[in-house]
Amino acid sequence: MTTRRELCAWGAGSLLLAGLGIRGAVAADTRTLRLSHNLTTAHPVHRAMQQMAERVLALTDDTLKIEIYPNAQLGNQRESVELVQAGILDMAKTNASELEAFDPVFSLLNVPYLFESDEHYDRILEGEIGRDILAASAGRGFRGVTYYDSGARSFYATRPIESPTDLKNAKIRVQPSPTAIEMVELMGASPTPLAFGDLYTALQQGVVDGAENNPTALVTARHGEVAKYFTLDEHTRIPDMLVISEASWQGLSEAHQDALTRAAAESTSTQKAAWQRASEDAVATAKNEMGVEFIEVDKRAFAERTRPIRDRVAAQSPRARQWIEEIEAQA
Ligand code: GCU
Secondary structure, eight states, rough: OOOHHHHHHHHHHHHHHTTTTTTHHHHTTOOOEEESSSSSOOOOOOOOHHHHHHHHHHHTTEEEEEEEOTTTTTTTHHHHHHHHHSSSEEEEEEEGGGGGGOGGGGGGGGGOOSSHHHHHHHHHHHHHHHHHHHGGGGGGTTEEEEEEOOOOBEEEESSOSSSSGGTTTTTEESSSSSSHHHHHTTTTTTEEEOOOGGHHHHHHHSSSSEEOOTHHHHHHHHGGGGGEEEOOOOOOOOOOOEEEEEEHHHHHHHHHHHHHHHHHHHHHHHHHHHHHHHHHHHHHHHHTTTEEEOOOHHHHHHHHHHHHHHHHHHOOOHHHHHHHHHHTTOO
């Protein structure tokens, strides 16, 4: 098992070899890609990536191996993406919220109430806009390989939130995403950026009053043990994203690139069905075994508060405006 310290040492060594121009001589045709993520091994996204790794092996006659490191053992999401960017780590599973701090192109996928239905969301991600966003960050040292469904994100807290008024002055954990911070501020609450792995203790100790995520977080990360109210306001639909270091990608043969692209796409299709089931199971477990109350709300009140974000993101660049207009047209 590689630790974060060993990984950094290994990365520095291989960068040095690459710099000396002798990397190809030691690597031969067999490659191993290390992939870091912060979810548990029971999470449907972890399972999808395992399927991808098995399929890649089969498609490449065992010459391309993906080693998956779950539970943030190689660092939290931000640290993992930084290592990927630097070419020290090959791959990371993150999400479009975390990536916003690395490239504003990801702001689009953080706009609240942008997608009107699951079908609308699927159409956009599987279409040209989704493909453009996967490729857009190549100049920043990494590129998207595929998306995984992560459902809709809603608020959950240690006290009931029935309308935006109940969020006034509440401390809400967010991912370190400028749009998530702005969204929580527009609700009148106080955003607290924290790594996912630090959230359970923060909720338990009252450092924050609540957070926002999909219902699986209640069960896989056990947040339902400490936050007993889940508000179904479904403000965003932010995809999980698998990214690869640009250096690692360019270092793969065309056959390896094709195998990875194909296996990743297949795992995304399988994960979509698995996600639906996992999400329903999480709601049932949270309700029946953890005593979490699910609160139906009038989403319009939440949507109205966050409307300025759509305008702000549209003003970011002509491309962002065009994407938003296209997404609205396809609703
Ligand atoms: C989702 C996502 C994680 C992310 C988490 C978060 O659960 O799958 O990768 O870390 O949101 O809120 O931080």
